[in-house]
Amino acid sequence: MTFDERRKQAISDWEALQQSDKPHILVGMATCGRAAGAAAVLATIKEELARLGIEALITEVGCIGMCYAEPLVDIIKPGRPRISYGNLTPETVKQLIEEYLVNDNPRPDLAMGTIGEGSVEGIPELAELPIMKPQVRISLRNCGHIDPADINQYIANGGYSGLIRALKMTQKEVIDEVSKSGLRGRGGAGAFTGFKWERLWEQPGDVKYLICNADEGDPGAFMDRSLLEGDPHSVLEGMLIGAYATGSSHGYIYCRAEYPLAIQRLETALKQMEEYNLIGDNILGTDLSFNLEIKEGAGAFVCGEETALMMSIEGKRGMPRPRPPFPAQSGLWGKPSNVNNVETWANVSAIFQRDAEWYAQYGTESSKGTKTFALAGKVVRTGLVEVPMGITVGDIIYEVGGGIVNNKEFRAVLTGGPSGGCLPASKLNLPVDYDSLTQAGTIMGSGGFVVADEDTCMVDMARYFLSFTQDESCGKCVPCRVGTRHMLDILERITRGEGQPSDIDLLERLATTIKSTSLCQLGGTAPNPVLTTLRYFREEYEEHIVEKRCRALACTELIKFFILPDKCQGCMICLRNCPVDAIIGDRRMVHIVDQEKCIKCGTCMDVCPDRFSAVVKVSAEEIEVPSEPIPVTASRPATKKEDAGETATND
Amino acid sequence: MEKSIRERLLPILEANQGHKESLIPVLQKVQGELGYLPEESLSEIAHFLGLSSSEIFGVASFYAQFRFERQGEHTIKVCQGTACHVRGAKRIMEAVAQELNVEPGGTTADYKFSLEQVACFGCCALAPVLVIDGQVHGRMTTSGARKVLEDY
Ligand SMILES: Cc1cc2nc3c(=O)[nH]c(=O)nc-3n(C[C@H](O)[C@H](O)[C@H](O)COP(=O)(O)O)c2cc1C
Ligand code: FES
Numbered sequence: 025m026t027f028d029e030r031r032k033q034a035i036s037d038w039e040a041l042q043q044s045d046k047p048h049i050l051v052g053m054a055t056c057g058r059a060a061g062a063a064a065v066l067a068t069i070k071e072e073l074a075r076l077g078i079e080a081l082i083t084e085v086g087c088i089g090m091c092y093a094e095p096l097v098d099i100i101k102p103g104r105p106r107i108s109y110g111n112l113t114p115e116t117v118k119q120l121i122e123e124y125l126v127n128d129n130p131r132p133d134l135a136m137g138t139i140g141e142g143s144v145e146g147i148p149e150l151a152e153l154p155i156m157k158p159q160v161r162i163s164l165r166n167c168g169h170i171d172p173a174d175i176n177q178y179i180a181n182g183g184y185s186g187l188i189r190a191l192k193m194t195q196k197e198v199i200d201e202v203s204k205s206g207l208r209g210r211g212g213a214g215a216f217t218g219f220k221w222e223r224l225w226e227q228p229g230d231v232k233y234l235i236c237n238a239d240e241g242d243p244g245a246f247m248d249r250s251l252l253e254g255d256p257h258s259v260l261e262g263m264l265i266g267a268y269a270t271g272s273s274h275g276y277i278y279c280r281a282e283y284p285l286a287i288q289r290l291e292t293a294l295k296q297m298e299e300y301n302l303i304g305d306n307i308l309g310t311d312l313s314f315n316l317e318i319k320e321g322a323g324a325f326v327c328g329e330e331t332a333l334m335m336s337i338e339g340k341r342g343m344p345r346p347r348p349p350f351p352a353q354s355g356l357w358g359k360p361s362n363v364n365n366v367e368t369w370a371n372v373s374a375i376f377q378r379d380a381e382w383y384a385q386y387g388t389e390s391s392k393g394t395k396t397f398a399l400a401g402k403v404v405r406t407g408l409v410e411v412p413m414g415i416t417v418g419d420i421i422y423e424v425g426g427g428i429v430n431n432k433e434f435r436a437v438l439t440g441g442p443s444g445g446c447l448p449a450s451k452l453n454l455p456v457d458y459d460s461l462t463q464a465g466t467i468m469g470s471g472g473f474v475v476a477d478e479d480t481c482m483v484d485m486a487r488y489f490l491s492f493t494q495d496e497s498c499g500k501c502v503p504c505r506v507g508t509r510h511m512l513d514i515l516e517r518i519t520r521g522e523g524q525p526s527d528i529d530l531l532e533r534l535a536t537t538i539k540s541t542s543l544c545q546l547g548g549t550a551p552n553p554v555l556t557t558l559r560y561f562r563e564e565y566e567e568h569i570v571e572k573r574c575r576a577l578a579c580t581e582l583i584k585f586f587i588l589p590d591k592c593q594g595c596m597i598c599l600r601n602c603p604v605d606a607i608i609g610d611r612r613m614v615h616i617v618d619q620e621k622c623i624k625c626g627t628c629m630d631v632c633p634d635r636f637s638a639v640v641k642v643s644a645e646e647i648e649v650p651s652e653p654i655p656v657t658a659s660r661p662a663t664k665k666e667d668a669g670e671t672a673t674n675d
Numbered sequence: 676m677e678k679s680i681r682e683r684l685l686p687i688l689e690a691n692q693g694h695k696e697s698l699i700p701v702l703q704k705v706q707g708e709l710g711y712l713p714e715e716s717l718s719e720i721a722h723f724l725g726l727s728s729s730e731i732f733g734v735a736s737f738y739a740q741f742r743f744e745r746q747g748e749h750t751i752k753v754c755q756g757t758a759c760h761v762r763g764a765k766r767i768m769e770a771v772a773q774e775l776n777v778e779p780g781g782t783t784a785d786y787k788f789s790l791e792q793v794a795c796f797g798c799c800a801l802a803p804v805l806v807i808d809g810q811v812h813g814r815m816t817t818s819g820a821r822k823v824l825e826d827y
Binding site for chain 2 (some may be wrong): 339474480625627
């Protein structure tokens with residue numbers, strides 16, 4: 025079959041699927057869905073369909089981005105619009121299958137929204153929801169809509185038409201098209217993709233390498249995982265276009281080992297491409313030949329840095345090396361090479377499926393197009409959102425993300441991961457683009473957006489990031505290896521309440537030196553979290569140093585737990601649950617925390633029934649308690665069901 | 676009779692004979708087969724790939740994935756990434772460590788569990804996250820984590 029025949033077949037199969045007279049059920053089976061229990065939901069769906077004797081089509085799709093509402097299931101009943109259901113459990117999905125498919129009750133109480141044409145009473149349109157409305161889904165265009173293990177579904181939705189268009193242009197025209205789109209690398213630094221391609225194209229020689237960076241090292245970012253799991257061909261098509269434009273014959277995808285499903289999806293996709301003559305020699309009958317290999321990372325953050333990544337592919341220790349020479353001159357195995365991020369590649373295929381002008385209409389003057397952000401932390405709607413560049417930080421957190429969990433106070437948003445920084449409430453109006461973020465002291469990075477609330481201590485956050493980078497420093501250059509160690513020691517000292525007034529100055533001096541003298545950007549950006557917290561949250565450092573106080577009540581050494589004598593009911597719950605027997609008391613006797621023994625794990629506070637709320641956590645404060653247990657005097661509040669609610673999230 | 680380490684590794688090693696650049700995938704496969712990288716395996720790899728044992732150890736020790744000690748039957752990984760950290764991952768780790776009576780990075784005395792910390796599974800939206808033998812559990816609580824452990 026020629027590719028054109030395959031394409032026509034794929035489109036007619038896709039249309040038949042959309043117009044099928046059987047119900048069509050889509051289950052979000054990306055890693056996030058599975059983590060929320062999607063496998064059990066899928067199993068229940070199958071059981072119920074069998075029990076009720078209903079024939080239905082089931083597709084396992086990737087993630088649509090509304091991870092907060094996982095597990096997600098979409099149902100398309102013949103003649104009805106597609107309805108998206110969220111927060112399902114085996115119990116609710118069981119009811120849903122019977123009630124909707126048999127009794128025609130679409131269960132608006134379980135629905136998130138409808139997708140596509142038509143409406144259903146009581147169910148909003150998904151695209152009109154606050155989380156979806158500001159989104160322009162370009163790289164995520166197919167995620168959650170197609171079966172990522174079926175190349176035909178990708179082709180039916182415009183897949184590989186971008187490659188075919190590119191193959192009809194000259195190499196230079198393809199590069200110019202990328203430049204015209206204004207696309208900048210989504211892996212962190214924001215280099216212009218067209219510029220990088222041109223540097224590789226101009227190199228002589230016929231062995232050149234193209235690499236897809238799927239190391240996704242920023243803990244808190246997951247768009248690359250989601251893309252590879254939900255729509256691997258969009259990334260692979262981008263790489264083929266890049267291979268043609270730059271004259272590369274061989275490519276690698278370097279994927280972190282923590283993403284087994286992504287690797288599996290890529291392997292499946294590559295097999296199908298072989299079958300369709302989309303990889304290997306003379307792709308689609310043209311002169312283009314390109315081979316692609318998957319390399320699994322081995323757990324080193326620094327290997328996300330492109331020169332270290334290439335060392336790792338060569339089978340060596342992943343240590344960065346100075347530039348120049350740039351990878352375009354001498355990269356993998358000493359040959360001209362180019363590295364782009366997963367999301368960058370997915371944008372390339374989108375640009376060629378449409379065109380550069382269309383892409384460049386989105387975004388700002390210097391940052392064109394859209395960017396996917398990974399919303400996580402203390403925000404209501406966690407997930408992946410793709411929005412035009414230039415949207416404000418506040419709009420992402422409050423409009424799209426729905427604000428802070430439990431209406432707590434916003435403290436900071438951590439962007440760019442360990443190389444980025446912490447932005448305070450005063451920066452909520454900042455437009456999100458490469459340059460504005462850099463000016464504010466942080467970076468776009470890969471698009472991680474971790475929201476911190478009033479329970480997060482910003483000094484501890486800086487300590488956390490430094491311990492991460494210090495741990496991941498490859499040790500090759502002194503400023504990074506020794507400098508970050510010093511900074512970490514100081515930060516640990518401050519969070520323990522042993523900080524000196526001169527420490528702030530020392531931190532700033534160390535930070536400036538490390539930034540300017542480190543070999544690679546791991547060290548070059550490692551001080552950013554400290555510098556931004558010092559810039560925006562300096563008073564928190566001062567409180568730790570001078571008053572020995574942590575306002576977020578997060579630094580263990582600076583907090584104490586007390587049981588309020590006028591609230592304690594002597595119920596023994598905390599006493600029994602304390603892992604170190606640090607609570608003394610008896611039934612109907614006021615309990616007391618032995619401060620010498622207490623390890624401040626907070627279990628007592630978690631298990632104290634809400635209606636008593638007798639345990640408090642304080643910093644730089646003492647609360648008067650009896651020296652030994654005395655009879656309970658507090659009147660007993662009206663009994664509700666005893667709730668020993670334990671949460672890990674202080675929310 | 677139980678197969679010797681050499682016998683178990685032969686298919687992996689022969690397929691990569693002389694391929695120095697395949698060192699990392701070979702280490703991954705060997706660890707997949709044996710669960711960790713005992714000293715004997717390093718000298719076998721050295722022999723087949725044409726590298727010295729110290730070169731191999733140099734590479735293997737650089738990457739967090741590789742283990743040089745026998746691991747437990749089940750591997751528990753508790754995410755300590757940024758999103759999980761903000762959502763209380765430290766307490767999940769403490770609860771698991773306490774429940775199993777083992778330090779992060781260690782293995783229980785009966786070789787039933789190994790406990791590790793990992794820097795992100797990409798399930799940050801469902802933080803905090805815990806993974807047992809590749810199965811991801813999201814939205815963890817300290818009591819939830821204890822409950823998950825009960826099944827093993
Ligand atoms: C310490 C460090 C870690 C990095 N980690 C990643 C990563 O995980 N993924 C990624 O795409 N880029 C990462 N980068 C950026 C890469 O070096 C490189 O700039 C990028 O992959 C180029 O692709 P782009 O032009 O498409 O952005 C990292 C850089 C540094 C300094
Ligand atoms: S930070 Fe824990 S899964 Fe990403």
